[in-house]
Amino acid sequence: MLELKHIKKYYHVGDTVTKAQDDVSVAFREKEFVAILGPSGSGKTTMLNIIGGLDRYDSGDLLIKGKSTKGFKDADWDAYRNNSVGFIFQSYNLISHLGIIENVEMGMTLSGVPAATRRQKAEEALIRVGLNQHMHKKINQLSGGQMQRVAIARAIASDPEILLADEPTGALDSETSNEIMQLIKDLSKERLVIMVTHNPELAHQYADRIIEFADGKIQNDSHPHIEGAKADNFKLTRTKMSYWTALKLSWTNIRTKKGRTFLTVFASSIGIISIAIVLALSNGFQKQIDKTQSEAMSSMPITISQVGSDTSAMTGTTTKKFSKADTVTAEKSDADKAQHVNKITNKYINYVKDIPAKYTKNIAITYGTGMNLIRQVDGKYKTVSFSNSNPDSQTVDTASMMANATGVGGSVYPINSDGKQTFLKTYYKVIAGNYPKSATDIVLVVNKDNSININALKNLGISVKENEKLDFDKLVSTTVKVVANNDYYTKLPTGNFVPDNNYDGMATKANTKTLRVTGIIRVKSKNSDGLLASGVAYSSQLTKEVLNTNKDSEIVKAQKATPTKNIMTGQTMDASTANGLLTMLGGSSKPTTIQIYPTTFKDKDHVLNYLDKYNKGKNKNDKVIYTDLAGTVSDMTGGLMDAITYVLIAFAAISLITSMIMISIITYTSVIERTKEIGVLKALGARKRDITRVFNAETFILGFGAGLFGIAVAYLATFPINSVLANVTGLNGVAVLNPMHAIVLVLVSTVLTILGGHIPARMAAKKDAAIALRSE
């Protein structure tokens, strides 16, 4: 059955060499009870460990059923121990955190025997050793003899052919010893039993054969056996512990150390808690900043005007040196030099309209078209305007007189490229009436305190005194009429055009449109001033319609025919005044300003890049220059927030690493504490990998637990944090834990702790089984 051939095992410690096995040759029968006697330190245990595959011989050979073990790999030894060998130790070596049945089942659990079969065989083995009454007790509720019976049950549960016992009665009184010996004697009827003992009487009383050992050599053999030639018919089934078994094993172990586990989990979760809170806060602050930014955007668009200011053209040379020249140099002022006329062509407008929709909320194109407005006041029609300029001031400037007379002024609100009215709905609240629906609907914009520019009302022909309070009803539904150029101006015999005085007549003309105030609106946000000035606001659509009606009117045609002469006054004009007049009359469809509202600060950069691309390669005169008001506010806030978050996360990460180190230490202690258990598991056939798995499972449970616990604490912490922040800053719901962050943090905690625990786990796996079993 078993044969040792010239087995040598020397231990070298320092200069001394211990010959634990010194050329041992012996053979065993298939069924016999062999007792090995000998003085302490003679090498008995070493021989038993070599036979059981727990220890390796240096030279010689161990034949199992005729099969040489010289070429055995670790996995073969593991399988051999699991399939063929049962061990019984002096100190029982039961796994105390498992139940009796689980202990007995362990060998079968390791080799993947199905649960029901396992349970049945374990119970049979326990009945066999006489423990049918005590099966459901805990290990620490048993007597020494009973514990040894459990150990014997574990050794025979999977019915091995070889049973190895190392001083099985060494810790028991004589009566119990006899009972155990009798039990082993019975078991030897079915298998080979090799027992190491110090007790010659027991050996002689129960054993069939006695081998005396001294100085690593067999001195005497009472009943030697010579193994005949045998065919190699030895087969091994490899063992494999499932992840689930590893998890269960670790879980039961962790449960026996509840206090320590809780403290570990708590301490390791501190890193996760701090990172989660930092993320939750920065998340919330970022949201607040985004909101503020987006509000700021609404009042600070990128503006492209007909005349821009090219700051790069400013020389900024204010020399301090006095000139010695005796001449005067005529020079343009810096501001004049910087003045740049933008050629806002249709091509450019289309280019702007093609900005990817995701980057912009709105694009407002304003045309400087005048509107001939009249309104019935006290039964009579008179001219009115949407302007905010003072109607009582004595302006001599013809352009502003024209502006007042023709109704240029007021604010134009943008309409989305798809024609939808989202701008007003997003940023403005209706406090009376409704949002405008059609091009002929106009609104009154009031300030946060419901005040409105008095000039706007006066220009509409409403007689009002400063600080006078007007009912909403009085203003909503006010109507104003826009008259087409052809109805508004009459041609004099001189060829000049003048406004007709018959306003009542104009009111009923077919081309006259009625505009109606549909509502009074006010900016929604506390923090923003809004885009629209207080006063009248109308849609960009309305200007387009007016432009369409007037572009081919008589007065426009006549003005175009005499470009250097004002068609109304007969005065000569320079090109730019002429251009202004033509625009006012509706003869030029060039926009006066284009305003682009980026969606966010970041998108603004995309928009600016897009606009810069247009200018690339163009000569100075063809370039279109924009003004970026929001640029001065810049992305500073966003960058700052990111920086703060990174710094805080770095600090929090330090605590995470600390917890990782702590988990390694705890796993390491656990490895030390469980050294004996590792030995037992190995004796039962556990592979290195199974041992690593058991400890990895433990760190997995700890890491995952710490992650979950950390997230739970961080989530609960957001409530008091938010209430404090709300009190201090007035901001509500700042700390918001992003579920994605929560999941990632649990993963991070699990992965980091597994990493931290992996090295001790590997150390555990590498432990020598024989040494592990010798440890106390």
Ligand SMILES: Nc1ncnc2c1ncn2[C@@H]1O[C@H](COP(=O)(O)OP(=O)(O)OP(=O)(O)O)[C@@H](O)[C@H]1O
């Ligand atoms: N890992 C080891 N390193 C060094 N020496 C060892 C090691 N294991 C055992 N020895 C030595 O080998 C010798 C044989 O030890 P072994 O445990 O086999 O003796 P034993 O006969 O079983 O003794 P006891 O009856 O006291 O248990 C002893 O001198 C022991 O010190």
